[in-house]
Amino acid sequence: MGLITGLLTLPLAPVRGVVWVAEQVEEQVDREMNDPAVLRQKIDDAERAFERGEIDEAERDARQEEALDRMTGRDRRGGGG
Template sequence: MGLFTGLLTLPLAPVRGVAWIAERVHEEANREFADPVVIRQRLEEVQESRESGEITEEEAADLEEEYVRRLMEAGPPSGGLEV
């Protein structure tokens, strides 16, 4: 049955491959979205953009609010608190 099933489902292999890749990309995006280190880097980038005049105070405040919300949802970093 294994050989027969394998031959019958062979045309579906590209679909399964694409689905697997999509799952990996989704997992990585979620991991990066909630990674406290990445979020802190984004907050620093917002500060630098504000100081250089690339974005307005209002835009910076909106971005900071979003990043802080994501940071709070991510919870404390694993391994303890930073001092």
């Protein structure tokens, strides 16, 4: 980037910084949401909640299926396939 370009785009620096931070947050959230250990914990939590009577069988199955879909890289909510 040249000196003139740098000076002319200087007012956009805060915007570029915010965009960079947002991208970093998005990447971290994606890593955490698709971490097999976290997904396995969600499956176990759903089973325990069902056993305690906090959720019904349909809710347990839905939660577990969502976690399994994430583990295998599938997303049934999108409708395309």
